[in-house]
Amino acid sequence: MTGAKIRIITLRLGDELIELREYLNIQGKPIPSDSQSNDLWFQHLAIVVSDMDRAYAHLRSFSIEPISVTPQTIPHENKASGSVRAFKFKDSDGHDLELIWFPPDKGQDKWHQNSDRLFLGIDHSAIAISNTEQSLHFYRDLLGMQMDSRSVNWRATQSRLDNLPGAEVKITALRPVQGGVGIELLDYILPGKGRPMPSDWKSYDIAHMQIELVVNNLEQLVDKLRRNGVQFVSPL
Structure with missing residues (x-):
């Protein structure tokens, strides 16, 4: 945006990076206080921990806004995520975050390496979607991610x-x-799809989050996306 003054801070947790942007001369819209996980603007970062109980106790020593009642354990009969433990909460701006712990048979190998660190890295970003097959076409077929x-x-x-x-x-x-931070598509069956993202939200609004993907050939990918009717928010 022309004339915008932005303070950018890049933080590292393990192998992953998160970039914080503060617009100094523009007042962005806040995240709606009544946001729910099925609203189509929902997006969270999943932070991997080596010990859920210790991480939860550490988190509770700060002034956070919890989403989950307490850390939850996914039932073991769920083959994909059985015995995974998770806890969701909000940061000071209302962005959604998740602590996640993987049992030995779940998650990437690197989350099970011996480490004395409590917070290990970022496993994925989860986003609410309106249609699984439509999103798969974009992320898998066009962007080349694997399921x-x-x-x-x-x-x-x-x-x-x-x-x-x-x-x-x-x-x-x-x-x-080639590995890296994953993307989880959250397609809510019940209570159904939430509210759509407002059309007037801008990149400087507090609600704005984005995932940066590194590609081998940017021009080739942009051409492929354009040919498939993808709209861009900035000129390329």
């Missing part, structure tokens, strides 16, 4: 995790071919 797993999470565990009564969500996990 990691598919599952349906439901029952009281998911409701307590999302603070969303009766929650039932179809989850499709994708990851770049």
Whole structure:
């Protein structure tokens, strides 16, 4: 944006990076205080921990806004994510975050290497979507990501995790071919799709989040996306 003054800070956790942007001369819209996990602007970062109980206790020593009741354990009969533990909360601006712990048979190998660190890295970003097949066409067929797993999470565990009564969500996990931060597609079956992203939201609004993907040939990918009718928010 012309004339914008931006303060940018890049943080590292393990192998992953997160970039914080503060617009110094523009007042952006806040995230709606009544946001839910099925609203189509929902996006969270999943931070991997080596010990959920210790991480949860550490988190509670700060002034955070919890989403989940307490850390939740996915039922073992869920083949894709059984015994995974998770806890969702909000940062000071209302962005959604998740702590996640993987049992020995789940998650990437690097999350199971011996480490004395409590917070290990960022496993994925999860986003609410309106249609799984439509999103798969974009992320898998056009962007070249590969499918990691598919599952349906439901029952009281998911409701307590999302603070969303009766929650039932179809989850499709994708990851770049050469590894790295994954993307989870959250397709809510119950209570159904939430509110669409407002058309007047801008990149300087607090609600704005984005994922940066590194590609081998930018021009070739841009041409492919254009030929498939993808709209760009900035000139390329």
